[in-house]
Amino acid sequence: MTALLLLPLLLPCALPPLARRALDRLAPAAALRTITAAAVVLAGCSVTALGAFVLTGLLKLPVFAALGELVHPLRTASDLFVAPAAATSVGALAVGAWTLVRSVLRQSRALRVARTAAGCGPAAGDLCVVDSPHPDAYALPGRPHRIVVTTAMLRTLDADEREVLFAHERAHNAGGHHYFLAAAELAAHCHPALRPVRESIRLAAERAADEAAADAVGDRRLAARAIARAALAGRAAPAVRPAFLPAATTGPVPLRVRALLSDRRDSPRAAAWIAALVIACATVSCVASATGMIDFHHRVEVAQGDERA
Amino acid sequence: MTDAKDERRPAGELEASVMAALWAAGAPQTPGQVQLSLGAGLARTTVTTILSRLHEKGIVDRQRQGRGYAYVPVQDAQGLTARRMHTELDRDSDREAVLARFVAQLSPDDERVLRDLLEPGER
Numbered sequence: 001m002t003a004l005l006l007l008p009l010l011l012p013c014a015l016p017p018l019a020r021r022a023l024d025r026l027a028p029a030a031a032l033r034t035i036t037a038a039a040v041v042l043a044g045c046s047v048t049a050l051g052a053f054v055l056t057g058l059l060k061l062p063v064f065a066a067l068g069e070l071v072h073p074l075r076t077a078s079d080l081f082v083a084p085a086a087a088t089s090v091g092a093l094a095v096g097a098w099t100l101v102r103s104v105l106r107q108s109r110a111l112r113v114a115r116t117a118a119g120c121g122p123a124a125g126d127l128c129v130v131d132s133p134h135p136d137a138y139a140l141p142g143r144p145h146r147i148v149v150t151t152a153m154l155r156t157l158d159a160d161e162r163e164v165l166f167a168h169e170r171a172h173n174a175g176g177h178h179y180f181l182a183a184a185e186l187a188a189h190c191h192p193a194l195r196p197v198r199e200s201i202r203l204a205a206e207r208a209a210d211e212a213a214a215d216a217v218g219d220r221r222l223a224a225r226a227i228a229r230a231a232l233a234g235r236a237a238p239a240v241r242p243a244f245l246p247a248a249t250t251g252p253v254p255l256r257v258r259a260l261l262s263d264r265r266d267s268p269r270a271a272a273w274i275a276a277l278v279i280a281c282a283t284v285s286c287v288a289s290a291t292g293m294i295d296f297h298h299r300v301e302v303a304q305g306d307e308r309a
Numbered sequence: 310m311t312d313a314k315d316e317r318r319p320a321g322e323l324e325a326s327v328m329a330a331l332w333a334a335g336a337p338q339t340p341g342q343v344q345l346s347l348g349a350g351l352a353r354t355t356v357t358t359i360l361s362r363l364h365e366k367g368i369v370d371r372q373r374q375g376r377g378y379a380y381v382p383v384q385d386a387q388g389l390t391a392r393r394m395h396t397e398l399d400r401d402s403d404r405e406a407v408l409a410r411f412v413a414q415l416s417p418d419d420e421r422v423l424r425d426l427l428e429p430g431e432r
Contacts, residue, residue: 124328124363125321131384137412147325154333159347162329166322228423231412253412254422261426 002077002085004292005052008045011285012193015042018278019200025271028207029175034278035204036180039197041282043190045289047096050089052289052296057086059300070303100189107185114140114148126170129154135233137165145173156233161226164213168227171212177205203252210256224260227253320359323351327359328368328382337372337379 019035026034058064059074060082076082123146130136132150140146147169157165172178184201187194214223231253301307330346331338338346340357347356360380363369371378415423 124366124368125319125323125325127325127328129328129332129382149329151332154329155335157333159326159330159333162333163326166325166329170322225427227412228427231415232420232423253415254419254426257423257426 002081004288004295005049007288008042008049008285008292009191011281011288012042012046012191012197014281015039015194015278016196016200018274018281019197022274022278023200023204023207025274027271028204028211030271030275032177032180032201032204032208034275035197036183036201038278038282039187039194039201040183042285043187043194045285046191047093048289048293050093052293053082053085053089054093056296057082057089059303060086065303068300068304070300071305072303074303075299096189096191100186103185103189114138115142126173127166135230137169137230139169139172139177141173141176141178145170147173153230153233157226157229160217160219160222161229164217164223164226165230167213167216168209168223171209171216172205175205175208175212177209180205199252203255206252206256207259210260214260220260224257227260228257323355323359324363327356328363331369331380331382337374337381339374339377339379343380 015035015038019039022031022035025031056074056076059068059070060076060079065074126144126146128140128146128148130148130150133152134150135153135156137147137149137153140148147166149165149169153165154162180201184198188198210223210227213226214220217223298307326347327343330343334342334346340353340360343360344351344353344356360369360371360378364371364380368383369380370383371380373379
C-alpha cells in the first residue's frame with residue numbers, strides 16, 4: 001500500500017518536462033487542455049495520497065483507533081515509517097492549504113479591482129480603454145467579457161497590430177482561458193513539482209490565443225510583430241545588458257514570437273506520443289492512488305473486524 | 310483583408326477598432342481620417358455610423374469641423390477613477406496569475422532575442 005501511495009507523490013515530478021515537450025509538439029489549444037487536465041489529476045491524486053498517510057497515522061493513535069471502532073491494530077508498514085510520513089503529510093497539506101487560501105484572497109482582490117476599473121459604463125464593443133502612460137493590455141473575463149487596453153498600448157501599435165491584440169484577448173475570453181489559469185494555480189499549490197507546470201500552462205494559453213489571433217488577421221508575421229512591438233514598448237528604457245549571457249534562458253515572449261515566425265509543425269506521430277505519455281502519467285497516478293485507497297479501506301475493515309484478512 | 314470580410318464583423322468589434330483609432334490618434338478625428346488610419350477595410354459610411362453610435366452612448370465627443378464632425382474620446386471623471394484603479398493594480402504582481410496579459414515582462418536577454426527575431430524586414 002505504501003509504495004502505491006508513494007507513486008502519486010512522485011509522478012508529478014515527471015510532468016514538467018513532459019509539459020514542456022507537449023507544448024513544443026502539440027497544437028497550443030490541445031496542449032493547453034492536455035497539460036491542465038493532467039496537472040489537475042496529478043494534484044488531486046497527490047492530495048489523496050497525503051490524506052491517506054495522515055489517516056493511517058491517526059488510526060495508529062489509540063484515541064482515533066477507538067473513534068474508528070478498530071478492534072484489532074491496523075496492519076501497516078513499520079511505525080518508523082508511518083509516524084514520520086503522517087507528520088510530513090500534515091505539514092505538506094497545511095502549507096499547501098495556507099498558500100492556496102492566500103493566493104485565492106489576493107487574486108480575487110486583484111480581479112475585483114480590475115473589474116471596477118473596467119466597469120466604466122457604456123463601452124465601445126468589448127473594449128475598455130484605460131488612460132495610462134504604461135503600455136498594458138489584458139483580457140477581463142466576466143459578464144460581458146471585456147478587453148482592457150491602456151492608451152499607451154493603443155498608441156504603440158498601428159491599426160493592423162491593434163487588431164492582433166484585440167483578437168488575442170478575445171481568444172482568451174472566448175476560450176475561457178482564465179479557468180485553465182485558475183486550475184494551474186490550484187495544482188501548483190497542491191504539489192511543489194507542479195509549480196513549473198503552471199508556467200507551461202500559462203504559455204500554452206498565450207500560444208493558443210496567439211494562433212487564434214494570427215488566424216483572425218490571416219498573417220502570422222503581423223501577429224508576431226504586434227506581440228514583439230508591444231513587449232518592447234513595455235520596457236521603459238533600453239537596459240544595459242551584458243552581451244556574454246546566453247540567450248538560452250528566453251522568457252515566454254520570444255518563444256511566442258519565434259513560434260509564430262517559424263510555423264514549424266512536427267509529425268503528428270510525435271504529438272500523439274507525447275500526448276499519450278502525459279495521459280499515461282495521469283492515469284497511472286489515478287490507478288495507484290485508487291488502488292492504494294481501496295487497500296487502505298480494506299485494512300481498516302479488517303481492523304474493525306468486519307472482514308477477514 | 311477584403312471589404313466584405315470587414316463589413317461582416319460584429320458591430321462590437323468594429324466599435325472597438327474605431328474607438329482604439331480615436332485614442333491612438335490623440336487629436337480630434339473626422340470619419341475620413343479614422344477610415345484612413347484603419348486601412349482600406351471599412352466603408353466611410355460605416356465609420357460615420359459607428360462614430361455617431363459611440364457619440365450617442367456618450368463615450369466620444371464631437372465638434373463641428375467643416376461640413377461634418379470631428380470626434381474625440383471622452384475623458385470623464387470615471388476615466389480618471391479607472392486610471393487610479395489601474396495604478397493601484399500595477400502594484401499588485403498577483404494580477405498576472407488570473408488575468409491573461411498580452412505581454413509579460415521582458416528580461417534583457419529576451420529583448421535582444423526579440424530584436425534579432427524582428428531584424429529581417431523590420432522598420
